[in-house]
Amino acid sequence: MRGLKRFVRNGLIGLLALALLFPFFLLALITLPLLLLLAGVAVLTPAVRKKISKGIPKWNSKKFNGTAKKLANKHILPKLYPATTRVMSHYDFIVYFDGPLGATYQVKMWDPFFSRLGGSYVIATRELPNHIDLVRSGYNSMFVKTLSVVDQLSRSGAKTVFYTNNSVKNSQMVRHRHLTHVQLLHGDSDKPSSFNPVTTMFDIVGVAGQLGIDRYLNNGVPILPEKFRIISRPQCGELGVATEPTKVIKTVFYATTWRDHNNGDDAGSIENAYHAVQQLVENGYRVIFRPHPYSMKSSVDKATIERICEFFDNSEADVGFYCGIAGKKNGLMTIAECINESDAMLSDVTSVLSDWLYSNKPYFIIDPLNDHAALIAQNPVVRAAYYVDREMSQLAKPLGEISKGDHLFDERVRLRKYVLGVDLDESPVDLFVSTMKDVMQNYDKDAVAAERIKKEYGNRSIEASI
Known part of the structure; x- marks a missing residue:
């Protein structure tokens, strides 16, 4: 009985204390947001903002976007567009492409005419951004990141490889000498890119007309005459x-x-x-x-x-x-x-x-x-x-x-x-297709080399001429 009285008394004292403190609690709930609002206004005043901003690094959206793009290119895009690690398919010919960002037009301009040559082919693209652009545009591109995959491609059954520029990485495919390497470039002009000495490393050099042949010779680029093929500009068709x-x-x-x-x-x-x-x-x-x-x-x-x-x-x-x-x-x-x-x-x-x-x-x-x-x-x-x-x-x-x-x-x-290279009644498309089909089907690198040696040395042996 005495314990119950003590419990009731303590409860009444607690309720009385709560009633006395409630107004102060209610006042705190009202005043605290007001104090926070006043503090925010103070921060937004020029003088206060100037003092605070000195200790906060400025937002650089351009730098942030650049960093985000680098992270995406390094971590996200490679997972969405993985590099080929093993070549499983058979190809009749290969289009090998390397170049800076934005250079895919150099291979796109030729693709409609590659499809007329017959057989299966793939665009072996060496840079990820270009591969992504080609895939999104509907082209059959393979991202070839490593030399081991280049080597696998060279054994994929293809006999001919086409190139559309003189990129440095072309040499990584040209070193496979059992293939026929054909340079087409991506336009005909009198600029130095149309008589680049690097072109001499290819087996076949496609030129629009006789001017293309003369251009190399007149600029001191020694390409053997048998390497040239006049293919016009099929894009003009x-x-x-x-x-x-x-x-x-x-x-x-x-x-x-x-x-x-x-x-x-x-x-x-x-x-x-x-x-x-x-x-x-x-x-x-x-x-x-x-x-x-x-x-x-x-x-x-x-x-x-x-x-x-x-x-x-x-x-x-x-x-x-x-x-x-x-x-x-x-x-x-x-x-x-x-x-x-x-x-x-x-x-x-x-x-x-x-x-x-x-x-x-x-x-x-x-x-x-x-x-x-x-x-x-x-x-x-x-x-x-x-x-x-x-x-x-x-x-x-x-x-x-x-x-x-x-x-x-x-x-x-x-x-x-x-x-x-064409008269008014001739088709540049037909000239390109017929010429390139002849190269793919009939070009014999060893026979051409033997013929060249015969012209140089006649019936004499090479050893006797050295």
Whole structure:
């Protein structure tokens, strides 16, 4: 009984204490958020924020994005797109591709014609970003990361390997001498890339026309005559061809090459491209502008391209089209579409020029050095071109004179055969397919070497001639 009284008494004392402390507890619940709010306001004042920010590292979104991209490339993408470790399939031929990021166009341009050669093939891609781009674009690409897989590919049953550039890693496949190695490159022009001495290591060198052969010889690159094959430019097969001189120019296709800022290569006209586009539009021409993809790697050239893009976007009329990225009036067009939609071409020394020549339509060449005689000597394709100085100070004048007579039409027709290897009634696609099928089926490396030795030494033995 006494214990019960003590329990009741202690309970009443606890309830009384709780009743007395409740207002203070309620006050604390109300005032604490207010104190936190006041503290936040204090932090946001310029003076306080300035003091605090000195001790906090600034947010660098560009650096963060770069770090995130590196982590993704290193840890995530390799798991999504694993490298091949064992070659299980049989291939009739191989397309070997290596190059910097953004260079997949070099192999994509050839893929439609590889499929016409018959048989199975794979694109052996040496860099992961390029492999991802090809796979996402629907191409049959294999990520070949190691030399051991290159060796396995060399024993996959294929007899022929095609290459579309002179990348350093090409040598890792070319060392397999039981295969026939065919270099196609990715365009025909008078730039040094079209007569690179590295090309001598291949068994077969495909060139667009006789000019391609002469280009190597005239620049001191000693490639044996039996290595050359004239294959034209099959990419030109879908181009329309003018059968008479041009009388009116409404749309101008302006194509620029890229500038190699590291090696001082300044053969392009991109630095004056905005001025050129502006002149053309002001004189009533519609412009299709297509810079070289590598121009986007230069911050200076990229700024020029974006300025032209904005110029097109901000124009009320349909004055131009940029073949590339971003912009309400911009988008993607193939080179063939650009050529077919245009009446004339404005260009510097670019590989697109040879493709344009197939159309027989007039073209205007920008001289990077303002030396017309030297330009013609170094670039035979210029013989059938109308001349424009580097600054393009009076660009509209030569274009306007076409209405008085396209007097270089016959010269373009003659030059077309020399550059592209086909007459008006011949198909560049058929020439490529028939020539490459002959190489794949009939080329005998040992027989060619024996024939070469016979020509060099006649009936004498090699030992007796040394």
